[in-house]
Amino acid sequence: MKVKSSKWISENRLNKLRHLGTTLRYSLYVITHPMDGFWDLTHEKRGSVGAANVIIVAALLTNILRLQFSSFLFVNVIWEFVNLIEIILGFLAPIIIGCIANWGLTTLFDGKGTMKDIYMAIGYSLTPYVLLQLPMIFISNVITVEEGAFYGFLYYFSYIWCGALIISAVMMIHDYTLSKALVTLFATIVGMMVIIFMLLLFFTLISDAIAYFVSLYKEISFRFY
Amino acid sequence: MRGKKFIPIIFFFVALILFPSATVKAERSVYTYTYDYWEVERESPDAYSVQETVTGSKLGIGDFNNPQGLYVRDNRIYVCDTGNHRIVVLERDGNNNIEVIDQIYEFSGDVELNTFSQPHDIFVTETGELYIADTNNQRVLHLSSDYKLIKVITRPTDETVDKAADFLPTKLVADKAGRCFVLARNFNKGYLQYDRDGLFIGYMGASEVRFNLTDYIWKLLSTQKQKSQMAQFVPTEYNNVAMDKDGFLYATNAIFEEYQLRNDEAKPIRKLNSMGTDILVKNGYLPPIGDQWWDTAGGVSGSSRLIDITVLDNDIYYAIDRTRGRIFGYDDQGNLLYAFGSLGNKLGYQQFPTALEHMGTDLLVLDSRNLGITFYTLTEYGKLINDAIKAYSLGQYDLSADYWREVLRLNGNYDMAYIGIGRSLLRQERYKEAMEYFEFALDRMNYSKAFQLYRKEWIEENIAWIFTSFFLIITVPIVIGKIKKIRREVGVE
Incomplete structure (x- = not known):
């Protein structure tokens, strides 16, 4: 398709935006046809990292908006204890660590996906979370506790949908069978824990080492003071 | 050096003159x-x-x-x-x-x-x-x-x-x-x-x-002596x-x-x-x-x-x-x-x-x-709480709400007062205000009650608008589509 360039946006950029739009719209196909969708996502290059970024940021925003704008009947927040950085990191860190752990495992067990593929797959898998949880913020403000079963159903459904998408994503991008995908996912969770443990160990050791040199410096400075 | 020692003493006397009524009172307050x-x-x-x-x-x-x-x-x-x-x-x-x-x-x-x-x-x-x-x-x-x-x-x-x-x-x-x-x-x-x-x-x-399963399992596993x-x-x-x-x-x-x-x-x-x-x-x-x-x-x-x-x-x-x-x-x-x-x-x-x-x-x-x-x-505060509860139990809900308002004046953290006022407002059919008070106390059941009534009232008031917008949402695209079609046909010819 030929794109007409205008004076305030270059043709190149407009094309990029078009591409982002197409790949973003492709997420709607992925979530309804997971097997086919995830296969084409990586093998036919129908997805993009940009679109995955957009979806992940949207999911993160949904997560934050949910706390602020949901009715207190369903989401009850003690604002004194809310830390925005904690929420953001708590959302992004598992995704990044999960990518690394999954990539580390699947390269060993002849998975076909690259790191980029895995990241894209996780991003596209979060689409139902945005699509369901965002309207639920509005819905929560027009229903009562007695009608809360509806809310609860949608809530769990969004999680189940995302989970199913992640399983099929692992199957498709690595070209695994279902059982192998499940085992890999379980091992990924264990791998994530190992990574977190290593990070904690690393930071504790570093801080201990720094503390040692600080106290050494203090001792010496006291002696000569 | 000698003069310095007197400075605190002078300060003390100045303080005594300035604040002569510093009497010690037994504290009547308990946490x-x-x-x-x-x-x-x-x-x-x-x-x-x-x-x-x-x-x-x-x-x-x-x-x-x-x-x-x-x-x-x-x-x-x-x-x-x-x-x-x-x-x-x-x-x-x-x-x-x-x-x-x-x-x-x-x-x-x-x-x-x-x-x-x-x-x-x-x-x-x-x-x-x-x-x-x-x-x-x-x-x-x-x-x-x-x-x-x-x-x-x-x-x-x-x-x-x-x-x-x-x-x-x-x-x-x-x-x-x-x-x-x-x-x-x-x-x-x-x-x-x-x-x-x-x-x-x-x-x-x-x-x-009560029957306790863990106790039962322990008893099964232990010897007679342990049991005793x-x-x-x-x-x-x-x-x-x-x-x-x-x-x-x-x-x-x-x-x-x-x-x-x-x-x-x-x-x-x-x-x-x-x-x-x-x-x-x-x-x-x-x-x-x-x-x-x-x-x-x-x-x-x-x-x-x-x-x-x-x-x-x-x-x-x-x-x-x-x-x-x-x-x-x-x-x-x-x-x-x-x-x-x-x-x-x-x-x-x-x-x-x-x-x-x-x-x-x-x-x-x-x-x-x-x-x-x-x-x-x-105290005055305790009396107000008692009065509010008593008025409520006697069915004098508005009076009770008045007492609760007084309680809130003394203690803004008192959840029961918010709920009490909310109930009275609910009874007076002031649903929106009642919802506000119930939300202060995070009382979900009462809030839902008030909200349900408020929602019903809102829909009844705005039913004309709701239907109109519904009608427009459905008909406008159809009309536009029709117009486009006609234009295209005209253009083709």
Whole structure:
């Protein structure tokens, strides 16, 4: 398709935006046809990292908006204890660590996906979370506790949908069978824990080492003071 | 250098001249707090202020010795001075002066022993008859108002009763029909119930024995010797009893595992009906268990151990906790109104509380270590809460809301006040405002009620707009499509 360039946006950029739009719209196909969708996502290059970024940021925003704008009947927040950085990191860190752990495992067990593929797959898998949880913020403000079963159903459904998408994503991008995908996912969770443990160990050791040199410096400075 | 020493002295005198009225006043305030929806402790104004502590020596009758029992009938106070084997009768007049009316050491009547031995509790009927738990003499005495023996209640002559165990009555009440409910040490099947002639009728209020799977598995795995060393399962042993104006028994118990408190298995406070079943209303955030968070500080740790309870005529009940010396006030719905008091040596603080009673709305606490009776009286704030609850129970919802507004003026953290105002607004069909108040208190059920009505009202008011926009949403695209189609056809031609 030929794109007409205008004076305030270059043709190149407009094309990029078009591409982002197409790949973003492709997420709607992925979530309804997971097997086919995830296969084409990586093998036919129908997805993009940009679109995955957009979806992940949207999911993160949904997560934050949910706390602020949901009715207190369903989401009850003690604002004194809310830390925005904690929420953001708590959302992004598992995704990044999960990518690394999954990539580390699947390269060993002849998975076909690259790191980029895995990241894209996780991003596209979060689409139902945005699509369901965002309207639920509005819905929560027009229903009562007695009608809360509806809310609860949608809530769990969004999680189940995302989970199913992640399983099929692992199957498709690595070209695994279902059982192998499940085992890999379980091992990924264990791998994530190992990574977190290593990070904690690393930071504790570093801080201990720094503390040692600080106290050494203090001792010496006291002696000569 | 010499001059420098005088500077503080000069400052001191200047301060004396500037602030001459720095008199020292006894602090009447006791630490008062409530819990909010999140179970966070919120400081509150004083609901009760302490008036004075009356000791035996202050009254000129010699110090009490390990006093255990207290009863108040009208404005008379009956103290079981356990260690001195006497009953002290006090009277409080209109000016809050306390006088000694009588000291009872003995009574007349045809019985072997006419004195008391370590009496632990006393109950006085409306006509002035006395029931006394004469503990170490293993009997309960029923005396007339001029201390003549009417009857003696002794160990039940029932086969189910362990013959070897001593009958040591510690707490008792009697109802209007002359039935007497006695709590005796070593008798853990509930209250011993006697009829008006002093005959044993049966036990009342024994707590059900629960089957515990883990205990069962442990028993299966352990040997006979281990089993014998295991703690025997003993049903709840109540530690005190009070009767409300309708004749319901309020019981406290302090023997439970702490994890059983929050899921309402321990039931430290019970209201027993005549069948002995617990009918206490529990609509608060948590069941009435005293403190919800148990700090460890100053050698004190663990949950509240409620050891006495008293029920006011407006169905508000107060229980006293021995762990931290606190008094917890609950309304008839089981909402915690406020908690106050602490352990300590200051006026209004407890050391080892043994009994709690009320005189009107005043509270009396007997302490067996500071050997005195401490009087607490309602403050303006406490009175407003009582008035609001009373007005609500009488159906005067708007009046009640007015009282709650006053309460909020004094304590903006008081959830019950928000709910109270919200209920009144709900009744006045001011749903939007009611929702606001319910949201302040995070009361989801009432908020839902108000919201449902508000939503209905909103839809009824805006039904025209809703239908119009619906209609437009459906028809406009169709019309546009039609127009486009026609244009295209025209253009093609």
